[in-house]
Amino acid sequence: MRIVFMGTPDFAVPSLQALIDSPHEVIGVFTQPDRPKGRGGKVQASPVKQLAQRHGIPVFQPERIRRDGVEDLRALAPDLCVTAAFGQILSQEVLDIPRLGTVNVHASLLPRHRGSAPIAWAILQGDEEVGVTTMLTDKGIDTGAMLLAKSLKRDPLMTCGELTEVLSRVGAELLLETLAAMDAGTLTPVPQDESRMTYDPMLKKEMGEIDWSQCGQDIANQILGLNPWPGCSVPWGEGRLKLLRALPAEGEGEPGEVIASGKQGLVIACGQGAVAVTQLQAPGGKAMAATDYLRGHPIPVGTHLG
RNA sequence: CGCGGGGUAGAGCAGUUUGGUAGCUCGUCGGGCUCAUAACCCGGAGGUCGUGGGUUCAAGUCCCACCCCCGCAA
Secondary structure, eight states: OEEEEEEOSGGGHHHHHHHHHSSSEEEEEEOOOOEEETGGGEEEOOHHHHHHHHTTOOEEOOSOHHHHTHHHHHHHOOSEEEEESOOSOOOHHHHTSSTTOEEEEESSOTTSSBSSOHHHHHHHTTOSEEEEEEEEOOSSSSOSOEEEEEEEEOOTTOOHHHHHHHHHHHHHHHHHHHHHHHHHTOOOOBOOOGGGOOBOOOOOGGGGBOOTTSBHHHHHHHHHHTTTTTOEEEEETTEEEEEEEEEEEOOOOSTTBEEEEETTEEEEEOSBSEEEEEEEEOTTSOOEEHHHHHHHSOOOTTOBOO
């Protein structure tokens, strides 16, 4: 099939790579425009664009595909469009162009966690099962009929970033299976059960604020689910102490109070139970194990964290 | 030229202001104590102080250039 791929971040890269390695022909790639990023404000190409360019695939970066990408897409005359974390909403006009429709790779077990940050929300809500679903894109946000899905048990120590990496590879496999089944004509699109659907909003920076009156399990989920972005942190000296990795722990104390500091990491009392922060990052420093940090910067038991 | 922090033993840091013996916590190795231990005691090994140049009797420390890492802002 002649396929146009639409995607932007790292999550989309294995899917695009899988298509490139497959017998299908990737005739064009749509991705978000280059944006200033990183130190020094240099513009950077998205991971998907970088991969496409290495393979000499034409790249299109409309600000809004529904507004100024339609003609380019039409000119490519694809059989199928494949999207994976593209970051733009497709209009009906765009959806009508590919002869066989548009397949989306979504990193959740639909109909749960519709929206742009499904993996983070699965962790935030403490889901035991996570996964990827392929679906036929329609005009709504992640509302189309489901094609195939793959689920796995969530590792309760994984950060959102790590789980994203795992699921991006699962997504690539599932995409190939989906296309194969599509070719074979063995696919049966299944409408989503609207009564079970959840739509989760975009992540916001403020979500990284920690409320120590919450229970330890929830705070651990928050720390893992929001790593690497937006990240959880507490005020610390001139800057903020980033809490990168944590797990629920035993212990009692005033919420926000350090109740152990050493080999177990940095254990902080919560509204219910406690959390052991096991990886953190101080202002100006690199990420490190909490025990390593504490060797050079002891935090006495009894300290209150904001 | 967006703003800022940092690079010292395997890990995390202090020491740089005011140049003059390489220091702390931990790990590691050896020994001791203990029913036992992530505990405690004794002892040892381990460092081109990011790189290159300069100043000096003497540079981790002062000067110049460069490399690498990180935070904020976007």
